[in-house]
Amino acid sequence: MLILKTRNELFDFIQYINAKNLSLGFVPTMGALHDGHLSLFKRAIEDNQYTIGSIFINPTQFDNQNDLLKYPRTVEDDINKLESVGCDAVYIPGVEDLYPNGLECDTIAMNGLDLVMEGEFRPGHFQGMATVVKRLLLQINPTRAYFGEKDFQQLQIIRHMVCALKLPVEIVGMPIIRESSGLAMSSRNMRLTPDFKKKSIFIYQSLLKAKELSSHYTPQKVVSKIEKMYLNTDLKLEYFTIVNEETLLTANTFDDCKNYRAFIAVFAGDIRLIDNLQIR
Template sequence: MLVLKNKQEVTDFIQSLKYKGLTIGFVPTMGALHSGHLSLIKKSIEDNQYTICSIFVNPTQFNNLMDLEKYPRTEDSDIEKLNAVGCDAVYLPKIEDIYPKGTEIDPIDLKGLNSVMEGASRPGHFEGVATVVKRLFLQTQPTNAYFGEKDFQQLQVIKQMVKDLNLPINIIGIPIKREENGLAMSSRNIRLSQDYINKSTILYKSLIQAKELVKCHNNPKEITQIIKKLFNNSDLKLEYFNIADEESLLTPEEFLQGTHYRAFIAAYAGDVRLIDNLRIL
């Protein structure tokens, strides 16, 4: 596997692939890779002639500096995992490769998808995500790019950005990979104690219950109130539970036939923030 350590190296590599007319699959990550990430790599390898993964902990998407400092960094083991699954290249940009003029944000119209749920809880987060992904796209020029549905709102934001900027890239979402107990795989799970790993199953259980409640409730707000009560005696602190239209990410007054809806949840297990989601209709 080729290890690309700066913008010039990735530019030269991509140009050589483009010259040969080869398709490029791209998986941008912040490292601390787990089976969820590797499922994206495997799908990219299946779909494309070359696959490149980037590892870059992006400072502009963190509105909490402590969270940025604590974010797990496991570069050596990440490279081993990528090599083992057959990834063709890994890009390890330095901060100046992505932000040569300082950590400024690009003005990108995200059509309000950045203002609800994660966007409301983490002001500026999606502006940072859109900026770094846009810059990585321009450097790697992929045919297809792969994102996990655990960050479903992020997936919709990226799709909107690509549409708004008219980038010739197919954005492909990959279903959530879960632990045996239902907990969504996340790089942050490394920081969970075994006790919190066990207790964090309440996130997935609440999503499953919401899916069941849809069968007898047509009012999303009623379901939300029922789910919130599950956390009254939980050791996890619920930040939000929301049901939204998958396209607009807005909460409807009632469910409409022919429209897909998804339940979204964020909660704290100690000082570790966890998110999850599930299509419920």
């Protein structure tokens, strides 16, 4: 596997791919790879003649600098995992490769998709995320790029951005990969204490309960019932909401012609976890 550490090294690799007119799959990550990430790489390898990943902990998408400092950094282990699944190359740029003029975000219109849920509680997060994804897509020019549905709001924003900017890349969303307990796989899980890791199983259980309740109650009533369930736990609920999948706007009623998804953010001690589930 090629390990590309500068924009110039990446450019040489991309030129080789383009000269041979080969399809290229791309999986952007911030490292600390787990089976959820690897599922994206396996799909990219199936779909394309070459596959490249990136590892870059993007400073502009952290609204909490302490969270940035504590984010797991496991590059050697990540490289070993990518080699084990057959990835062809990994791009590990420095900050200067993606932010040559300093840590500034591009102005990217998101049609309001960035103003709810994560956007409300993490101001600036999506501008930082969209900036780095756009710059990576422009540098790599892949045929397809792969993103997990665990960050479903991010996925919808990227789809909108790619369409608005007319970028020639297919965005592929992939299902959430869960631990045997149901807990959504996340790089943050490795920071959970054993006690909170066990208690965090309740997050997925509450999403399944919301799906069950949605057959009998309005969205607002389902949200109210789930919020009450968290009053009796050691988990601190930041938000629980049910939205239209396409617009990400709060659902007031359930329309059989539309898809609805429940989203949740929870603090397990000082670790913030998110999850979501299509409920209708």
